[in-house]
Amino acid sequence: MFQGGVAERAMNLYVDCFDDAEIQTITRYGSDQPAREGTVMQATFRIKDQEFMCIDSDISHGFDFTPSFSIYITCESLEEFDQLYNKLSEGGFTMMPPDNYGFSTKFAWLNDRFGVSWQLNVS
Template identity: 45%
Template structure:
C-alpha cells in the first residue's frame, strides 16, 4: 500500500523558500528537504530560487515554491501550523527561534486551554501555534 501523504500544506514564498525550508528543518526532529528544483537561467523565475520543493517536518510532508509573480496577498495568521511540544525546553526553544525577527501574536504563557502556549508569526510570515 502506498503511504504517500495525500493532502499536503503548500507554502508560496517570494524568494525565501529555500532559506525557510532550511530554517524549519533545523528546528524539528525527523525533518529534511526531500526534493528541490531551482529555476535555471532563462526560466520564468529568478535563477536559483525554488521552482518546486518538498520537505518534511517531524515526518509530515510540505510543498513550497518561490512565486515568480507578485501577488497582492501573503501568508495570514488565519491559517497556522500547530505544534504539540513535549517538554518545556522544546516549547521555549522553538518559540524563541520562530519569533526571532517575526511577531508574537500571543505570548508564551499559561492559558485556560493550555498550561503553556504561544502563537508567533515567523520572519517568513508563517504563523505557528505552540502548545505543551
C-alpha cells in the same frame, strides 16, 4: 508560496528547528525559465510526520501568508517549546505570547520572519 526568493532560507530554518525534519526535494528554476535562476520552483520538506510543499514566486501579488492558516505543533516538553519559540519568533511577530491560557500548560501563536503562522502548545 514565498515572495522574494526566500523559500529555501525558510525551509532551512524549519529543519534546523526540529530534530525530526528534513528537506526532501528541491527543483530550481533554470536560466531559460520564467523566474529568477536558482530560486525554488518546487520543494518538499518534512517536519515530524507532516510533509509540506513550497515555492518561490517572482510574480508580485497583493497577498501573503495569513494567520488563518497555522502550523500547529504539540511540544513534548517545556524545553522543546522554549527552543522552538525562540528560534521561530526571532525576527517575527508574536500574536499570543507564551503563557498558560487555560487550555494547555503553555501556548504561543506567532508569525515567523517569513510570515508563516505557528501555534506552539505543551499539553
